[in-house]
Every structure is written in structure tokens, then in C-alpha cells.
Amino acid sequence: MNNPAPTANLTIPSDILPEDGRFGSGPSRVRPAAVTALATAASDFLGTSHRKATVKNMVHRLRSEIAELLQIPDDYEVLLGNGGSTGFWDAATFSLIEQRSQHLSFGAFSAKFASGVAAAPHLQDPMILTSEPGTHPQPQADPSIDAYALTQNETSTGVSMELHRPSQQGLVLVDATSGAGGLLFNPLETDVYYFAPQKCLAADGGLWIACCSPAALERIERLGASDRWIPPFLDLSIALHSSRKNETYNTPALATIFLTVHQVEWINSNGGLSWAASRCTESANIMYSWAESRSFTTPFVTDPTIRSHVVATVDLLEVKADDVAEVLRANGIVDVESYRGLGRNQLRVALFPATPPVDIAALCACIDYVTERLQ
Numbered sequence: 260m261n262n263p264a265p266t267a268n269l270t271i272p273s274d275i276l277p278e279d280g281r282f283g284s285g286p287s288r289v290r291p292a293a294v295t296a297l298a299t300a301a302s303d304f305l306g307t308s309h310r311k312a313t314v315k316n317m318v319h320r321l322r323s324e325i326a327e328l329l330q331i332p333d334d335y336e337v338l339l340g341n342g343g344s345t346g347f348w349d350a351a352t353f354s355l356i357e358q359r360s361q362h363l364s365f366g367a368f369s370a371k372f373a374s375g376v377a378a379a380p381h382l383q384d385p386m387i388l389t390s391e392p393g394t395h396p397q398p399q400a401d402p403s404i405d406a407y408a409l410t411q412n413e414t415s416t417g418v419s420m421e422l423h424r425p426s427q428q429g430l431v432l433v434d435a436t437s438g439a440g441g442l443l444f445n446p447l448e449t450d451v452y453y454f455a456p457q458k459c460l461a462a463d464g465g466l467w468i469a470c471c472s473p474a475a476l477e478r479i480e481r482l483g484a485s486d487r488w489i490p491p492f493l494d495l496s497i498a499l500h501s502s503r504k505n506e507t508y509n510t511p512a513l514a515t516i517f518l519t520v521h522q523v524e525w526i527n528s529n530g531g532l533s534w535a536a537s538r539c540t541e542s543a544n545i546m547y548s549w550a551e552s553r554s555f556t557t558p559f560v561t562d563p564t565i566r567s568h569v570v571a572t573v574d575l576l577e578v579k580a581d582d583v584a585e586v587l588r589a590n591g592i593v594d595v596e597s598y599r600g601l602g603r604n605q606l607r608v609a610l611f612p613a614t615p616p617v618d619i620a621a622l623c624a625c626i627d628y629v630t631e632r633l634q
């Protein structure tokens with residue numbers, strides 16, 4: 260660790276640089292066209308009441324475009340509220356888990372939801388199934404469980420999992436924060452598919468969005484009407500009634516709503532989720548085949564079937580990842596550092612739909628350029 264400072268003045272030739280240097284896994288690259296559209300619409304939209312038609316129409320668009328993007332059944336409903344996915348975990352703790360949940364814990368995000376639930380005095384101890392970073396556990400049907408907490412894509416490690424109902428009983432709650440809009444899934448295998456828009460949806464943070472099945476809506480309304488004390492901000496029965504009016508319980512960030520709508524309409528107009536997912540798969544193929552073909556790097560997730568197509572993690576073997584990331588940053592390529600806390604010599608790269616595959620190829624070329632000169 261006493262190495263001299265890396266070649267921070269190493270200049271990557273401009274002809275191999277990506278068009279846009281933002282590769283972070285959240286907040287992620289926002290498409291410049293969306294920002295321009297927001298600026299154009301700003302004087303009629305930003306700074307206007309979220310209880311009036313202009314903003315309510317935008318919330319309506321958000322809910323219907325999300326339903327189209329994710330191809331959810333007609334009897335599912337799109338809810339939204341403030342607090343991002345982390346806020347939604349607390350809402351789920353009050354409004355979705357009846358007594359006992361099961362959690363697949365295989366990275367920083369899934370572990371956080373599990374530990375929050377474990378600390379809740381009104382619930383039984385959850386069943387927490389864990390596995391090594393870079394893998395995921397399998398859910399286990401259990402009659403004591405009324406909610407199964409799955410994570411479609413563990414953003415901290417770059418592992419994604421197929422979504423299937425573990426049992427005919429119990430709600431299936433899916434943290435899809437980094438998967439929604441980039442990964443295919445069958446909505447019928449989920450009861451609550453929730454996410455925030457600062458990942459695949461290339462918007463800003465602060466909002467949660469949840470696609471809820473009839474069984475989930477029944478649970479939300481029943482717990483909302485029960486004796487359980489629920490803080491109003493975390494009460495999904497209130498969020499349900501606000502959402503049906505195309506409102507949020509309290510003031511939302513209007514720019515976030517606008518940018519989300521812009522991105523979802525962009526994906527839908529290009530061919531929808533299958534288009535977005537194939538674009539992410541193309542980026543993933545570029546990134547992983549590059550990593551497998553180089554002696555200095557290898558994909559962190561060894562099982563190719565669970566390697567994420569939206570967040571790639573690659574271990575570096577011969578050079579320090581922090582040094583590589585530092586040189587990249589000095590050249591305008593930002594946020595490819597590994598997840599803090601995972602503690603590996605690793606780079607992590609978002610492959611979200613807003614990033615064209617050609618930029619992933621350019622990033623790989625830049626990493627080649629830097630590592631050759633740092634060795």
C-alpha cells in the first residue's frame with residue numbers, strides 16, 4: 260500500500276473514451292435528452308402543485324407507462340410514494356408482513372431489509388437464508404411464512420435471480436430496484452414488485468414504485484384497517500388511496516417523476532422491456548466475455564446463469580482496482596468502484612438500458628489501456 264500514487268496524470272486517448280463517462284449503479288446515468296425535455300417543460304411543470312392536473316397527469320402517465328413496461332396484469336395496481344426503496348422496506352414491515360417473513364440475504368441490500376425486519380417488535384423473528392457473496396440462496400416453502408422477500412438483482416454483488424413463487428401461500432415481495440426495466444420476469448410470480456427510479460429508469464432518487472397483486476392489495480387494506488399501529492407515512496393503505504388519485508401522500512420530487520416518465524416512455528417506444536433487456540444482455544455479453552478473455556480480470560460471479568445483466572462485477576487480479584478507478588475518474592469515467600463493504604479488488608459497472616452497449620465496449624478498452632500502464 261506504499262506504492263507511489265498511481266499515474267493519475269495518465270491520459271486516456273479521447274478516441275477510445277466512451278461517449279458518456281457515467282457507469283455508476285445508482286444514481287445512474289440520466290439520458291441528456293431527458294434533462295433537456297425537463298428543462299423545456301420546467302416553467303409549466305416544476306414549481307406547480309402536486310394536487311393539480313398538470314402533475315397528477317404526469318403521475319397517471321407514470322403509473323400507466325410502468326404497467327405497460329412491466330406487462331402487469333389488469334388487476335395489479337401501481338402504487339408510489341416517497342422514501343425510495345429503503346423507505347419501502349419500512350412500509351412493507353408495517354403494511355405487508357403479517358407475522359413472519361423469509362428473506363434471501365445475499366448482499367448489502369437484501370441484508371438491510373432482513374435486519375430491519377428482525378428488529379421490528381410487532382413481527383416474529385424472520386427466517387433469514389444466507390449464501391456467500393457472488394451466489395444466492397434458494398427460497399424454501401414454509402407454512403409459517405406469510406411473505407417471501409426476494410431480490411431480483413443484488414446490486415452490491417452483481418448476482419441476479421429468477422423469480423418464482425416458493426409456495427402457493429404467502430406474498431412474494433421482490434426488491435427489483437436495480438432490475439426493474441432491465442430484466443425480464445413474470446409478474447404473476449410476484450405480489451409486490453418494487454423499485455426506485457434511479458437505476459434502470461435513469462431518473463433521480465427519492466421515490467418508490469410498487470406493482471401490487473390483488474392478494475397484496477388485500478393484505479395492505481386489511482393490515483391498514485387492523486389494530487396494528489402504522490405510522491401514516493409507512494401505511495401502504497394510505498399510499499394506495501393516494502396513488503389511485505394519482506397523488507402521493509406528501510410532496511414528491513417533481514423532477515424525479517418527470518425523468519422517470521421520460522425514460523419509461525423512451526423504453527416503451529423502442530420496443531418495451533424485451534428491447535431494454537436485450538440491450539442489457541448485449542452489454543453484459545461484451546463485459547463478461549472481455550473479462551474472461553483478459554489475464555488480469557475475471558467475472559466475480561462464477562456461475563454464468565446468475566451473473567447480472569444489469570450490474571457487472573469483475574475482480575482484478577494484477578492491479579489495484581482502486582488505482583484503476585482513480586485513473587478512470589481523472590479521465591471522466593466515474594463510479595466503477597466496487598460496492599463499499601464487499602471488500603474485494605473489484606470494479607462494478609452498471610449495464611442499465613440508458614447506457615449503449617458501445618459505451619461498455621469503450622469502457623473495456625479504457626480499462627485495458629489503464630491496466631497495461633499501471634502494471
Ligand SMILES: *Cc1c(COP(=O)(O)O)cnc(C)c1O
Pocket residue numbers: 285342343344345346368369410412413414415434435436437455458464465
Ligand atoms: C439501490 C438499491 C436499494 C436502495 O434504494 P434507495 O432508493 O436508495 O433506497 C435497495 N435495493 C436494491 C437492490 C438497490 O439496488
